Amino acid sequence: MSSVDDRTARARVRDAALELFAEHGEDKVTMRQIAERAEVSPALVVHHFGSKAGLREAVVEHLRTWMDELFDLTADTGTAEAMQAGEWSSIGEVLQHALPEGSPIVPYLRRLMMSGDPLGTELLAAWHRQTVEIFTAWDAAGKLVAGPDPETRAALAMSSDLGTLFLADHWRQVLGYDPLHGEGLARWADEAMRFYAAILPTTDTGADNDIASPPPSSKESS
Structure with a gap:
C-alpha cells in the first residue's frame, strides 16, 4: 500500500469513528463497527490507532484542528x-x-x-x-x-x-x-x-x- 493510500485509509477510519461516536456514543461503538463503516479490516484499524482510545485521540485532534481553522477564519x-x-x-x-x-x-x-x-x-x-x-x-x-x-x-x-x-x-x-x-x-x-x-x-x-x-x-x- 502506498503512503498516500495509507493516509487516506487512516482518515477514513477516523471519520468513521467520528460518525459512529456522534451517533451512538463512544462506549457503544466497537472497533469492528468502525472498520465496517470505513470499509477496511479490523486489523488495519488496530494498525493505525492501536485501540479505541487511540481512535478517540485522533478524533479529538481532528476536532481541535477544525476549531482552530474556524477561529482563524473568524x-x-x-x-x-x-x-x-x-x-x-x-x-x-x-x-x-x-x-x-x-x-x-x-x-x-x-x-x-x-x-x-x-x-x-x-x-x-x-x-x-x-x-x-x-x-x-x-x-x-x-x-x-x-x-x-x-x-x-x-x-x-x-x-x-x-x-x-x-x-x-x-x-x-x-x-x-x-x-x-x-x-x-x-x-x-x-x-x-x-x-x-x-x-x-x-x-x-x-x-x-x-x-x-x-x-x-x-x-x-x-
Missing part, C-alpha cells in the same frame, strides 16, 4: 466589519464551509458537552478563551463592544451560537427551515444581526459607549 476584523455593515453573506459562507450539511462534528460536540464528559468542558474552555481574545481584539479595533466583562459577554454569545448548533435539528421542525444552511441560514442571520446590534458599535456611538455599563457599587450609591 478572527480577522474584516468579519466584524461585515457584521457591522449587516453583510452576512461572507460570514454565512464561512459557516457553511466550516459546517457542511450532514457533518458529524456538531452532534459529536453536542454529545460530549451534554454527557458531562470532561473533554466537553475542556473544549468549551478553549473555545471560550479564543472567543474572549477575538472580542478583545475587535473591541480594540473599534469593531465590537466587548463591554466591562468580556468573559461573560463571550459566554453569552457562545451560549446563543452553541444553542443554534445543538438545537438545529429541533429548530428545523419548529421553524420549518434550516438555520444552518441555504436560505434558512440567511433568514436566521438577518435576525441575528438585529439581535447582536447592541454590541456592534455605530458611527454615532463609537466603541467606547456600551449599553451594559455596570451598575454603581453600593459605596458609590450611598
